[in-house]
Amino acid sequence: MRADLHIHTTASDGRWTPEEVVAHVRAAGIGLFAITDHDTLAHVAPTADLARRVGLAFLPAAEVSAVVNGTGVHILAYGVDPTDPVLNRMLEENRRRLNWVNEETIRRLARAGYPVDLDAYATYQHDPSRGGWKALNFLIDSGLCQDVRDLMDRLFTESIPPPGPTSPTPPRWQRRPGPPEGCRCWPTPACPFTARG
């Protein structure tokens, strides 16, 4: 059986809705799949439902941001319970931090003299079907960069570093690898965090 255990949806930085994921999975002849959105379980239940209806094996999962020894990493957690309150609290905190990274990206570029500001960013409507994340698409639409590589290679420099995964203050459970106490998922290290990734 073919399997794909690493798919993102429009709940995080992917371009496909749950319906589109399931259609692509079927078209590719994949029998077992997981969606691994960054720090959210929002599309796990709807995707599970669609998978069940068409007879696909589905593994509920998430790609969890964490900090290990000062380095940001993404940990793939498989077999999660999307209603688990402990896991959901942790992911909510991670999303708050991702929002901060987005806003801080805009703040740093504004301070460096780029013509952007937080007020315009606050009212900007992010279209998830484009993929990527809000600050990236805002900067593309402001005409300041072409894509994520351009953002990281040209706009951010040694004097304007991209906001790191450890700021502002890592929550307690992000200071060590693995899931928080009481969480029964199976954590698997993914790739080391890069701002490109």
Ligand SMILES: [Zn+2]
């Ligand atoms: Zn991923």
